[in-house]
């Protein structure tokens with residue numbers, strides 16, 4: 001059986017594409033970084049091998065299914081700057097969750113906003129999604145701001161100890177965006 005076509009998404013400055021082994025180094029700058037991972041749902045990845053294993057898994061996935069991850073790359077040089085994914089896609093309820101991370105040196109340039117807006121359009125327009133969720137640790141002001149600029153609304157929380165990150169639990173706020181509310 002032939003592989004389904006991976007949904008490449010282009011924006012003004014970015015191409016969201018399938019991961020390749022070439023992206024391991026760039027992704028380790030995010031997954032291996034203590035600051036970038038401080039509000040993630042797992043501890044930082046201590047070794048390149050751990051990042052390589054996750055990049056391999058992300059590279060295998062084709063859409064649409066219950067999760068899919070895109071490498072966020074710069075169109076001008078194909079350099080990977082981070083990752084965006086949907087996960088916990090529940091087709092019956094028309095619902096999924098988004099996750100995003102950029103390597104610290106690429107933050108603060110509007111890349112996350114550009115990439116997330118494209119994925120939101122894809123989820124609403126091509127996956128028949130009605131509701132997009134983002135779970136965010138209360139101290140994660142950058143992610144809260146990102147969600148709010150894209151039209152997400154704060155709906156509740158902290159939901160206590162929702163994530164286990166190594167030997168600690170993390171509480172999260174629930175943000176939601178319904179079809180028709182996107183900016």
Ligand SMILES: CC(C)(COP(=O)(O)OP(=O)(O)OC[C@H]1O[C@@H](n2cnc3c(N)ncnc32)[C@H](O)[C@@H]1OP(=O)(O)O)[C@@H](O)C(=O)NCCC(=O)NCCS
Nearest residue numbers: 036039100101102107108109110111112113142143145146
């Ligand atoms: C969240 C993250 C992806 C934002 O990436 P980014 O490319 O720097 O974000 P953008 O430049 O697109 O900015 C989006 C909005 O967030 C705001 N923002 C970005 N960083 C911020 C910060 N540290 N504090 C407050 N606001 C911030 C921007 O000003 C912008 O809002 P505006 O349009 O009103 O000006 C990045 O900080 C990151 O990778 N964090 C670590 C991973 C993480 O916590 N992921 C989420 C787990 S739920």
